[in-house]
Amino acid sequence: MTPTGPDHPTRDAGFGVYLHWPFCAAKCPYCDFNSHVRHAGVDEPRFLEAFRAEIAHTAAQTPGRVVTSVFLGGGTPSLMRPETVAGLLDAVAAHWSVAPDAEITLEANPSSVEAGRFRGYRAAGVNRVSLGVQALDDASLRSLGRLHDSAEAFAAIRVAQAAFERTSFDLIYARPRQTPAQWRAELTEAIDRAAEHLSLYQLTIEPGTPFYGLAAAGKLVPPDEETGRALYDVTQEVCAAAGLPAYEISNHARPGAEARHNLLYWRYGEYAGIGPGAHGRLVTGGGRVGTVTERAPEAWLARVEAEGHGVVEMEALAPGDQADEFLVMGLRLAEGIDPARYAALKGRPIDVARLEPLVADGLIARLPGGRIAATPRGAPVLNALVAELAA
CATH class of the missing domain: 3.20.20.70 (Aldolase class I)
Incomplete structure (x- = not known):
């Protein structure tokens, strides 16, 4: 596959x-x-x-x-x-x-x-x-x-x-x-x-x-x-x-x-970042990687002309980092995230002991199909919610 x-x-x-x-x-x-x-x-x-x-x-x-x-x-x-x-x-x-x-x-x-x-x-x-x-x-x-x-x-x-x-x-x-x-x-x-x-x-x-x-x-x-x-x-x-x-x-x-x-x-898909200072997230044979290109336009241009690309960083993303990025991005959406996808990235499910108090406080909502999302009350404090769930 x-x-x-x-x-x-x-x-x-x-x-x-x-x-x-x-x-x-x-x-x-x-x-x-x-x-x-x-x-x-x-x-x-x-x-x-x-x-x-x-x-x-x-x-x-x-x-x-x-x-x-x-x-x-x-x-x-x-x-x-x-x-x-x-x-x-x-x-x-x-x-x-x-x-x-x-x-x-x-x-x-x-x-x-x-x-x-x-x-x-x-x-x-x-x-x-x-x-x-x-x-x-x-x-x-x-x-x-x-x-x-x-x-x-x-x-x-x-x-x-x-x-x-x-x-x-x-x-x-x-x-x-x-x-x-x-x-x-x-x-x-x-x-x-x-x-x-x-x-x-x-x-x-x-x-x-x-x-x-x-x-x-x-x-x-x-x-x-x-x-x-x-x-x-x-x-x-x-x-x-x-x-x-x-x-x-x-x-x-x-x-x-x-x-x-x-x-x-926000759904944590795959994208190529092309041009000076662009960031990308690609899935290669070795897994998901983050890419960053040379930031200064003329330096990027010279690097591409010399090497065929301007990439200065290509970092393999650990499962935990991928899961955290997925959480940060996905909880910005009204549709929220699928916890099963988080578990597939992280290697373990979201800690129910951390999730349930946020649900009880009206900061996180359970949606149809098993998804979870920040509520209107939780959205303004999203950083705190992410920190709690990712811990």
């Missing part, structure tokens, strides 16, 4: 390909992603050849897979020319079989949205776009360091929805001085404009970012814990009432419109 056959715990979650385009027009002050500004421009044909080489290298390790989703993330993939996107997707299709209904998502920033370019992406094979809107008022957009204003954001949403059947956009909440009433109004407006999917993230102050320095100096004060919880509760309430319930802690969709590539992550 192959490593992805019916006897392997990753059997039903699919196989995805993540392509990381690391370049942005500007670096946002809250962002700790692997994104870089290159004012002199980017040699797209040279980078495309390197992506092709790394795709070929990864495909040789994962023969026979059927790609169920591709995600072009970043950075700002919408800065790429449509022919570069076409070249990337053609390379994926040249080395793996691609399912006829595969979800092909491209991230875009409103400031880089052009109707002609979007038509080019659609012709290249992209069938879903995720827009980094982040806020719907100009003052908040300026404070977040975004290059677009609200008018550009609304125009980008219209262009995306005209070009693609499936669209989503992101918003950041729990911004400094934001009140629950303000967020309720903004979120209601967002839902009026969203067709099927919203990603709603609480602002986090990440080490190494300009926001971190401002927060340390007392010049940026995010909402306190009580207000943050109130903002989270508003998010759940407003989205659920509008028919976009949370299927994952930060993601809301109409039934059937969930992001399939992201579901693959």
